[in-house]
Amino acid sequence: MPEKKCFYTEVLIIGGGVTGTGLARDLALRGIPCLVLEMETINAGASGRNHGLLHSGARYVSSDPVSARECRAEAEILKVIAPHCIENTGGLYLAVKGDDEAYIRLFPELCAKAGIPCESLTVKEALELEPALSKHTIAAFRVEDASVEPFHISLENMNQAIENGARYFNFCRVVKFHMAGKAIQKVTVNNLVTRQVFEIEARMVVNAAGAWSGEIAKLAGIHVDMIYSKGSLLITHSRVSGHVLNRLRPPSDGDILVPGGTVSIFGTTSLRVDRLDHIRPTVEETDILVKEAAAMVPELTIARYIRAYAGVRPLIKEKDPEGSGDDRSVSRGFSLMDHRLDGIQNFITITGGKMTTFRLMAEKTANLIAGRLHNTRECLTATTPLKSGAPSRMTEAGMSFRLRSGRDETEDITLCECEMISRNQFKELIAWLKKNRKTSDLNALRVHSRLGKGACQGTFCSQRVTGFMYDEDYLKNDEGIYNIKDLLRERFNGQRPVLWDGQLAQAELNEALFCGFYGLDLEKPL
Amino acid sequence: MEAIHKTDLLIIGAGFSGMSAALFAANRNVNAVVAGGAGGFEYSSGLLDLWGLSLTQKGRITKKPWAMLEKLSRQEPGHPLARIQRKTIQQAFSELTAALKHQGLTYAGYERKNTLVMTPFGTLRPTFRLTPAMRSNAEAVAAREPCLILDFKGLREFSAVFVREMMKKAWKGLRAETLEFPETRLQREVFTPFLARSLETEQVQEKFLTLIRSAVKDETWVGLPAVLGIHSSEKILDRLQAESGLRIFEIPTSPVSVPGIRLKEALMRALDNTSVTLFQNRRVTEVNALPKGGFHCRLDSDIQPVIVHAKAVLLATGRFLSRGLYADREKVHESLLGLPVWQPESRDQWHQQAYFDPAGHRINRAGIETDAFLRPVGPDKRPVHETLFAAGTLLAHQDWIRSRCGSGLSIATAFKAMESYLQIRPGLC
Known part of the structure; x- marks a missing residue:
């Protein structure tokens, strides 16, 4: 500060x-x-509220071939300079029964024109690659999409x-x-x-x-x-596919599924909004997405979702906006x-x-x-590895465990079981945050790691990490309570639209613990 | 091959309401079977609440549960606790605590008042009936004399420093220390049930005493997470206090909770050699009402399934976590019989926008509506089955979490359901 x-x-x-x-x-x-x-x-x-999709460019071949080319070139650069932030999953474009066949036929041609690599697959090949795909799949193409941790x-x-x-x-x-x-x-x-x-x-x-x-x-x-276009996305409890799955049709609701670490992210909606406050995913948007999901990946209708989130696309209004009202058509x-x-x-x-x-x-x-500013140095970002000395790899789903496995740290214990983050990893992160950011509260830990992002959404990890932070002298007085309350409030915004089935049971436990037992719902908990 | 078991009453759910009902059945010599999950106990604080939320001041707790229940019966006459007379609730508590005392768990408290117990967050929660180690917790909080709070190496669920930091402002002589629990040197992580069971042995008690003695300076009180034994917790407490000369108290912990396990095991012991058979770890997967009355039920397990023919059924299956209720994107369903569930109109109304909204979330008030005999009713408000009863948190029009009335609700409705069963029983064929 x-x-x-x-x-x-x-x-x-x-x-x-x-x-x-x-x-x-x-x-x-x-x-x-x-x-x-x-x-x-x-x-x-x-920036933090999108799919985490590193576009091959194929999505824009019809609407915006210039963007398509830029995507391809930039994705190739990022894969070289920041491989640790990217999972090179590859992507599939898929059409199902009822999708526009003219668009399907045109797609490989448009890709070729824009210089986007695109390989035609048989439906059988696609199903072998991704068994979760619908049996009603009628066309499949492989592109070079990847998953990126924003x-x-x-x-x-x-x-x-x-x-x-x-x-x-x-x-x-x-x-x-x-x-x-x-x-x-x-x-x-x-x-x-x-x-x-x-x-x-x-x-x-x-x-x-x-x-x-x-x-x-x-x-x-x-x-x-500006045009404010709100998009909502859902996070599944477990990973659904190996590849990025795109619906082969002009951009619409719920047509991209991006795997990332142990989860998959599904979206999005596109809703014009007038204001930027209280941007939250809604029950209605969640239901639209889950229904749309069935066409491409049937199991998404019964999948467990751990949370939803919404972002606002900052779009610049063109002089003559197209009449369709779909903000996806804005450049x-x-x-x-x-x-x-x-x-x-x-x-x-x-x-x-x-x-x-x-x-x-x-x-x-x-x-x-x-x-x-009369600076004549040239741009180095395309060739300099995007790698700092910070312990920020813990933002990646499943990474914490991979970093730990194989190391024998007998004194270490796991504080977050959903994402397998250990005490020493938190310790390292907190020390780094204190030194470089002069802050070390729970929300900062959440931003810089996977804390609170797994299936329990903070139920167990938040108490343990708070206790640990007190033990290590990072928290004083009643700060811990406000830390936990902030974390729970923030997490709830994303959980509210997906609270049914398993996540509703999780929320019940969460409330019994934090409200019923610890009394955090009270005006003065102490 | 399926074993067939005949009984007068099948109690489904071995959580707090199911086990209370089983105990009341045993005391009345009712031929009964209790089956289903007992997970609820491991999530229980082991404190017996009656009512803890103020109905006059938003976002506050109350020390006067009975006064609040009176207010409740005027404000929310449909609340299951508002539909049971104070005398009946008192009887239910007395009968249950008498049985627990017989099993070595002495639950006591004030006649009219709640007691305030400190939690691992250093917050105070109101409760109605509690064990001696928890009563000392409340006394320590009230006395605010020099006190040492202990935690143990490798125990992730409890931090003594957290408690100290939260409470130090009004409690000067509070000190925190981390000890290595006896015989856990080689363990990276330790869990409260494990510590509690190991304290059952004299050898560990000896070492534990030495440990406490060395840690204490000028303190007269010692507080620690609830790990003082499972079966003989009160004897262990007595011994530790007598030999150390200290006042020792427990702080309830988050799950898995030792006081909850004590409660479960005491209730199980209380059913030994009674008219009630306990089918442990068997989930009731099917309940079919027979046209002539009575039910055929299927109990599944890893071994052989059991078919129970029961003249009456008491549903004590709990809510979402214990799967008594199930919610899909559209609606809340009752899992076993597909009973009508009272609920908000759409999913968008299930939860408030703000997590800590003092009004509570509407989904928590969804549940089974019943007649005065606690029999689930249909849209016509008539009982769905002559001999089907429901008790516990499954019931509609209550928010046990925010009201801090979970055990009171379970005990009182289990008692009431048992009374109703006995009243209606003569009519059974």
Whole structure:
């Protein structure tokens, strides 16, 4: 937490999603000092609320061949520089009885035109690869999709940026731009935790606030016309497929299933929303997804889901939006806006785009900035391994166990059984968080590891980890109670729409324990 | 091959309500069988609650359970506890605690008041009847004299420092220490039931005494997670206190809970050589009502299935965790007989938006509606079967978790169901 009243940096980046952290890494590697301000925590917005799909490009061959090409090129780069964040699953495009046959016939042709590798499979071959597929599958193509851990990518971006001189403040909200002539001279920032107000002076200010870009631009008196498209996704209790499974049809509800570690992620919906507060997945969206799921993978109708989550796609409104009202038809390409055109010399907005092309977005943005700051170093992000010294691998499902197995640590014990995270692993993470982030609460541990993300959704691990944190002197007084309450509140938002069958029973146990036994539902638990 | 067993009454569910009903049946010499899961006990704190939530102040607990129950009968006349007379509830508690005392578990408490017990989070929870080691817990909290809280190496569910940090503001002489429990040097992780069972031996008790003596400085009280034995917990407590000169108390822990296991085992012992047969670890998988009255039920297990012909059935199958109720995306169902379940209209109404909403989640009030005899009723409010009864948390119009009334609800409705059964029994063919 910054305690000073005023800070200086060359480039102030607003937003700690994959775009902002990617940009910080790019600038830092060019030797340009920068500072990332994040209103919550890394990837709190759409960057952390997507499928975790590293696109082969095939999804955009019909609607946006340029994006398709970019995806392919960027995915290839990321597989080389960040293999530890990516599971190279491969992907299948699948059509089932009733899907548009003309589109199916056109698909390989469109892929070829856009330069996206695509191999035609027989239905029998597809079923052998993925036994969970519907018996009504009529066409299958193999593409080079992969599964990516978005938190891991952004954490590594930020960590590497910090290792190269960047700074990062979280829970900090920009409240005001101070103009001096045609430039932003300084920025007033409110620390949402300490309520402290401070100022940052910067030569360049970059708006990478994702869905909040419109609001940030407004602080500079600039109107950026945003479309808020809410998408909800479901996480299954166990992994359903080996490959990324895509429904072969024009983008629609519930047509992508992405495996990641021990789980699968299924989505999404697309719902136009007017506001950015209270974005939560709903019961209705969950039901739409589960019903859609049956067509491609029948067992998804009876699968156990451990939680749902929703994100808002930051889309820039085109001059003439198509009449269909489906925001999926709005370009997924990114927009880099130099606000010199709006009369502000040192303000840039970078928005739109997708996880797969974040590095390219950062490169284009950093090129613009470097030019303005007369920095002639070239972009290193495509060739520098995206690997920091942080113990952040625990964000990956199932990874904690893999890291541990084979090591004989007789003194170590498992604190989180769903994700097999041990006391020593938490200890290492907490020490790192304290040193590098000056924070070590349960929610920070959740962001930086798999804590609370398994089947129990925090029932057992939160008590054990809190007890451990007290034992190690990381918590004082009644902090632990508020830590646990925050974690449970946050976890509940995602559980509420999937509480039936097994997860409802889990929720009952959770409530009996935390409310009935420990009394956390009471106004004053003590 | 299936064994066939005939009985007057089959009690389905061996959790707290099922086992209470079984005990009441045994005391009345009713020929009965009790079968089904007993998992509930391992999740139980071992404290017997009656009512712990204030109905006058939102988000507060109450020390006056009877006053709240009176208020409840006016505010929520459909609540299962509001439908049972105070005298009956008192009788149920007395009969149950008398039987437990006979098995070495002395549950006591105030006539009218709740007692406040500290939890591993350093929070205080109200309860109605409790064992001596838990009563000392409440006394320690009230006295606030120098006190040592102990935890054990490898025990993940309990942190003495957590308790100290939470309570130190109002309790100056509170100290925390971690000890290595006797004979656990080679164990990475230790579990409370294991520690409790090992304390049953004199040798471990000796070592434990030495350990406590060496840890205590000027403290007169010692608090520790509930691990003081299973079968002879009170004798162990007496011995440890007598020989150390300290006041020793237990703090209930999260599952798996030793006080819950004590309760289960005491109730099981109480059924020995009675008119009640316990089919342990057998799940009732089918209940078929016969047109002429009575039921054919199937009990499954890894070995041989058993068919029970019962003249009456008492459902004490609990809620979702114990699978008495089952919910799909559309609706809540009763698992065994497909009984009508009272429930909110749609899944969107099952839960509030905020987890800790003091109103509680509506899904927790879903359940089986009954007539005055605790017989499940259909939409016409008439009993579905002449001799089918229901008791415990399965019942509708109550939120036992938030109200802190789980054991009271189980004991009182089990008692009431047994009374009803005896009233209706003469009519059985």
